[in-house]
Amino acid sequence: MLNPISHAFRKAKQENRAALLTYTVAGDSSKKQSLEILKSISANADILEVGIPHNTPVADGSQIQTSAYRAIKNGIKMNDIFKIIKDFKKSNKNKPIILMGYFNMILQYGEKKFLNKCNSSGVNGLIVVDLPWPENKDFAKKCKKKSIYFIQLLSPTTTKRRLKKIIRDSHPMNYFISMLSTTGGKLKVSPNDILKNYNKIKKIDPKKEIVIGFGITEKTIGKLKSADGLVVGSAICKEISKSLKHRQNPVINVSKLVKKLKSKIL
Amino acid sequence: MKIKKKIPLIDQANKLGFWGGKFGGNYVPETLKKPIEDLEILFDKLKNDKKFIAERDKYFKNWVGTPTRFIKLKNLTNHVGGAQIWSKVVSDANGGAHKIYNATVHCLLAKRSGKKFIIGDTGAGYAGKMLSMAAKKFGLKCKIFMGAKDIARQQPNVKAMKKNGAEVIPVYSGSQTLVDAVSECMRFWVANCDTAAMCVGSTVGPAIFVRICGWSTSQISRELKVQLIDEFGSVPKKLKLYNCVGGGSSSFGFWNEFMDYDKKQCEFIGVEAGGPAKSKKHAAPLTYGSKIGILHGAVQYVNQNSDGQIEETESISAGLDYPGISPLHCFLKDTKRARYTAASDEDALSAYKTVTKFEKLRPSLEPSHAFSVAIKEAKKLSKDTIVVVNSCGDAYKDRGILKKRLGKKYVKSN
Incomplete structure (x- = not known):
């Protein structure tokens, strides 16, 4: 069976558009609410990235950090995250879910147990921020055996030689980090330059899907829409924080934002 | 797991940076792979370079x-x-304090790599104070990340850093101590590794930083x-x-x-x-x-x-x-x-x-x-x-x- 992630890309291509990927932190601002947000945004998002909150994140900017600390403070545990995904999948069986986090959380849960749980709860892909290639070779193989995509990260600092090796070993989807930044930084490179880099990577193996992430907002997403897929994370986390601050319903506001994001890439 | 004799401990890690096949390594975001590799190549070359060692010893003797x-x-x-x-x-x-050795070596390395800007973390403030001193000595711009709790309890060192012209960035996340300062410093490096050199203040962090610091304090x-x-x-x-x-x-x-x-x-x-x-x-x-x-x-x-x-x-x-x-x-x-x-x-x-x-x-x-x-x-x-x-x-x-x-x-x- 085709991984729902590949299916989502195929569908977006048929509609002649980029796939929209969202990132939200599991348990932000509560277990119940984060599930509601996933359900609500799934109407417009093609692939849902779900963040495993971690308290020493070395690659996340302030927006995602705030969401992660909020979720941890509200008591989210690894098993709760799997439960949220399982509950989501009950009503959205074919909507692909990518779990994204730091390797220590997987290590402490136990690699094998973690992958089994990913399988049973319906996780389709994994992004492990601090498990780069070639350190991730073993783990990526284990993912493949479970039919889970291990998504490689590629950065503007990744050398051409290294890009080729990573892509050769990669699964059908990869993630290009738009610029030198933690998540949610202000876009300091022009969308044109980002796309230039993206096209160079895409040429190495055109069959592999490449999404672009980091620093993408409502304002910039439209200019990048020729990519296979675009990820918006910090802007959504920011919307949750803003809603909470103004005592508004994050579910409604985030859904509106995702709808708007979608409209910009149509 | 065994220690080998006659090989410096800092050089006993395997190819992926693990000591005893188990401790250390490089669990870093992809963006840092290249700057870390560059630093590894530079350090492995210079640590056996007689001229570089003489330069280090000159500063250790006359300045430290x-x-x-x-x-x-x-x-x-x-x-x-x-x-x-x-x-x-x-x-x-x-x-x-001993933090001066690591700070001096990192500034010497930064100079060699052509970087004009160095960042570092600090807990007690010594690593930050020394890095600010060394940065000033070698004409590098300097930014120090320090937990807000530590800023409050180690004021004399904070004052010293500022006096040396360093910018002290308070870190408010988590416990507001060293662990958060290191995280924030690494995050800053992720976003600025093209222009900034990073000094990790102790024998921690990705393997290369463990090695440089150990080599320096030895x-x-x-x-x-x-x-x-x-x-x-x-x-x-x-x-x-x-x-x-x-x-x-x-x-x-x-x-x-x-x-x-x-x-x-x-x-x-x-x-x-x-x-x-x-x-x-x-x-x-x-x-x-x-x-x-x-x-x-x-x-x-x-x-x-x-x-x-x-x-x-x-x-x-x-x-x-x-x-x-x-x-x-x-x-x-x-x-x-x-x-x-x-x-x-x-x-x-x-x-x-x-x-x-x-x-x-x-x-x-x-x-x-x-x-x-x-x-x-x-x-x-x-x-x-x-x-x-x-x-x-x-x-x-x-x-x-x-x-x-x-x-x-x-x-x-x-």
């Missing part, structure tokens, strides 16, 4: 001030009764070995080297040259921060059996909960207040080359009182942890045993805490 004193603490020895207690007064070094044991031979004619038959351990940079540097000696001859004793006697929180992952996990890019013993969230630490000493520990020390513990124990806040304060009562020496709260254990153990040891404590920091930075906890008479002005 080598050697730092090796003195007998006669009054303390008489008071304790038992082994001879000596101290390597590393706080003699320019700036008042100056301490190089000097000590010469001083021991000068004093005793040879390395003593019964030598015990006591050092506090936070990240582990001073202790590693204090022990490195003696690595190949039998531990019956040269024993290494690392003293971690046990935290307040009444608190369950501590900064002693080796002593209290913390689980192996990943922190700041490296596999190590680290205080964490069952999910893998890093736990908050508590210690009177900002310099030891770190939930993890250098992969080098994890390796030394598991191979049983070094022995690790902990001293509480109260133990450290009491040792500070004892040392300052009998000697003209003012160890900061970090080495006071080591003095506490050394004094306790020296009592039971024979007179021909040579106990050496690394007094790796000066108490000036702790004056606020000492005044509050012990009263005014324990704070001398300088």
Whole structure:
């Protein structure tokens, strides 16, 4: 069976558009609410990235950090995250879910147990921020055996030689980090330059899907829409924080934002 | 798991940066792979380059001030009764602590790589103060990340950093201490690795930073070995080297040259921060059996909960207040080359009182942890045993805490 992630890309291509990927932190601002947000945004998002909150994140900017600390403070545990995904999948069986986090959380849960749980709860892909290639070779193989995509990260600092090796070993989807930044930084490179880099990577193996992430907002997403897929994370986390601050319903506001994001890439 | 003889410990990691096949490594975001590889290539070239070593030694000698004193603490020895207690007064070094060695080397490396800007983390403020000094010396712009809690409790060092022209960035996330400062510094590097060089303030972080720091602080044991031979004619038959351990940079540097000696001859004793006697929180992952996990890019013993969230630490000493520990020390513990124990806040304060009562020496709260254990153990040891404590920091930075906890008479002005 085709991984729902590949299916989502195929569908977006048929509609002649980029796939929209969202990132939200599991348990932000509560277990119940984060599930509601996933359900609500799934109407417009093609692939849902779900963040495993971690308290020493070395690659996340302030927006995602705030969401992660909020979720941890509200008591989210690894098993709760799997439960949220399982509950989501009950009503959205074919909507692909990518779990994204730091390797220590997987290590402490136990690699094998973690992958089994990913399988049973319906996780389709994994992004492990601090498990780069070639350190991730073993783990990526284990993912493949479970039919889970291990998504490689590629950065503007990744050398051409290294890009080729990573892509050769990669699964059908990869993630290009738009610029030198933690998540949610202000876009300091022009969308044109980002796309230039993206096209160079895409040429190495055109069959592999490449999404672009980091620093993408409502304002910039439209200019990048020729990519296979675009990820918006910090802007959504920011919307949750803003809603909470103004005592508004994050579910409604985030859904509106995702709808708007979608409209910009149509 | 075994330590190899005649190969520096910093060079005993495998290709992926693991000591004993298990500790260390490079668990970093993809963006940092290239800058780390560049630094590895540069360091591996320069650490064997005679010109570079001569340059390092020139600055160590004329600017840092080598050697730092090796003195007998006669009054303390008489008071304790038992082994001879000596101290390597590393706080003699320019700036008042061992952090100057690593800071100097990182600035030299940054210059060689053409970077004009260097960033660093700090806990007690010494790593930051020294980096700001070295950056000024070598004409580099400098930014220091420091937990907001540490900024409040280590003001003298904060003032020094600012005076040296460094920008001090307060970190408000998490426990607002060293662990968060290191995270924030790494995040800043992720976003600015094209222009900035990063200095990690201890033997922690991705493998290359562990190696550079260990290589730099090893100056301490190089000097000590010469001083021991000068004093005793040879390395003593019964030598015990006591050092506090936070990240582990001073202790590693204090022990490195003696690595190949039998531990019956040269024993290494690392003293971690046990935290307040009444608190369950501590900064002693080796002593209290913390689980192996990943922190700041490296596999190590680290205080964490069952999910893998890093736990908050508590210690009177900002310099030891770190939930993890250098992969080098994890390796030394598991191979049983070094022995690790902990001293509480109260133990450290009491040792500070004892040392300052009998000697003209003012160890900061970090080495006071080591003095506490050394004094306790020296009592039971024979007179021909040579106990050496690394007094790796000066108490000036702790004056606020000492005044509050012990009263005014324990704070001398300088």
